[in-house]
Amino acid sequence: MSAPLVRPARKSELTALLALETRCFEQDRISRRSFQRFIEHPQDLLLVAEIAGQLQGYILVLFRRNTRLARIYSVAVAPDTRGLGLGRALMLAAEDGARDKGAVFMRLEVRADNTAAQNLYQSLGYRQFGVFHDYYEDHQSALRYQKRVHHYHPLTGTKAVPYYRQTTEFTCGPASLMMAVSALDPDYRPEIDEELQLWREATTIFMTRGHGGCGPHGLALAARRRGFEVELMLNQQGPLFVSSVRTPDKKLILERVHEQFLAQMAGLGMRPQYGSFSLEQLEQGLALGRLPLVLISTYHLDGRKAPHWVLVCAMDKEFVYIHDPDIDDDAGESPVDKQYLPIERSRFDRLARYGQNGLRTLVWVYKA
Structure with a gap:
């Protein structure tokens, strides 16, 4: 027939x-x-x-x-x-x-x-x-x-980015950094001990609920300590995530951790850049072989209004492609669903803000 x-x-x-x-x-x-x-x-x-x-x-x-x-x-x-x-x-x-x-x-x-x-x-x-x-x-x-049904097809010369799944609810930042390091260093092998160590170095101790996640200053420091060039950009000065905790004691801890991070960055000759990044800046950095860890709000994804780190891997005229280290087993998700996940450019621009004050921050990681 x-x-x-x-x-x-x-x-x-x-x-x-x-x-x-x-x-x-x-x-x-x-x-x-x-x-x-x-x-x-x-x-x-x-x-x-x-x-x-x-x-x-x-x-x-x-x-x-x-x-x-x-x-x-x-x-x-x-x-x-x-x-x-x-x-x-x-x-x-x-x-x-x-x-x-x-x-x-x-x-x-x-x-x-x-x-x-x-x-x-x-x-x-x-x-x-x-x-x-x-x-x-x-x-x-x-x-x-x-x-x-839509998948990213890398262009010639585009950097391949290995995927790593976060193993805890609070290590999206370390997992995203480990994916960036894996792309920049072919000999690097991500594993859970490194994930937990990165969290200990970068955690703000407290955040919205449960264990504290990682702030941009801590992640930038962790990347620099591992020999990478780093640029931190954010649109707010002062301690972050303070409004997400209620008790004065927790607010004080967040403030002290922030001051410690700033002192450690100064000791390594690192200085944050203050301002909001644009999608055009993301494209320019990617074209130079740099990889950005970007903080997003999950509100537009699952309605939870939680801060969440992802790694931006590529962009084209329609989409920003991310590696999202969080996999929901109960929803039947697999690593394939979270690799080079396409998000419309305008939507990603909205996602890349967190909290009432619209915190917008990224950490560039690259080799000299």
């Missing part, structure tokens, strides 16, 4: 699409009017698969305005042609189409009792991240799957 041809649906195929819908689904069917609207709607994508000139499958992808999310709304393959790879061909073509429209993530729902479809999606790299209970007309639940 000839290979399937996947292409955009035509308005002349409405009757064939309806017939296929009837053969494949007993409930939740798409109407003729809806099929026509999807074909004519430029924002959405309706592809069909044909074999020997006969329409044997379709896939419908919807795009949400002002987001980088695409959603597979429906997939259908004629019963007598299943097992011939049409479903996989349709999925891959849909991912290509989603990328062409600027999508970063593809999502879908699948019946909890449809194990064949689940196996296909998992084999293509989709991961379950949620459940919709009582979702279908017969009250069956829907499993929610997601896959990142």
Whole structure:
């Protein structure tokens, strides 16, 4: 049998699409009017698969305005042609189409009792991240799957950056620094003892809750002590994160730690640069082979308003690509999901601020 041809649906195929819908689904069917609207709607994508000139499958992808999310709304393959790879061909073509429209993530729902479809999606790299209970007309639940379809393709001469996952809730800063060091020193091997040592050197002792994270001054000092050139830029003077703790004793500790960091930096001939960095400055530094640790607020990611360090690895006209050392196992995340994670430039510009005062800081790490 000839290979399937996947292409955009035509308005002349409405009757064939309806017939296929009837053969494949007993409930939740798409109407003729809806099929026509999807074909004519430029924002959405309706592809069909044909074999020997006969329409044997379709896939419908919807795009949400002002987001980088695409959603597979429906997939259908004629019963007598299943097992011939049409479903996989349709999925891959849909991912290509989603990328062409600027999508970063593809999502879908699948019946909890449809194990064949689940196996296909998992084999293509989709991961379950949620459940919709009582979702279908017969009250069956829907499993929610997601896959990142946009990936960074490094340009010639771009520095490859190894990935390292933080092993505690409070060592995002050390993990980000270790990734930068790994890229700059091919002989460096990151491991947990070094991660904890870096935290001890760079911690502010207290922060929003639990163990204190790392401040920019401490991370800059840790990098310099390991023989790297460092530039610290921030838009605020004085001790940081003081407003995130409540008791006077904790505020005093933060102030004393800050003064210690400044004294240690002065002893090494280091001086912070005060001001806000721009995306253009990030691009210029990356072009020089430097790597920036950037403090972001997780509010726009998970709503928690927590300070979090990431490593910026690359940029292009649309995205800032980061290595995020934090992996949520409960959400089914893996290291692949957090490497070269694309964030729209305008969105990253908003993320790279923390707290009510809009702290904006980065630590450049590079070799002389």
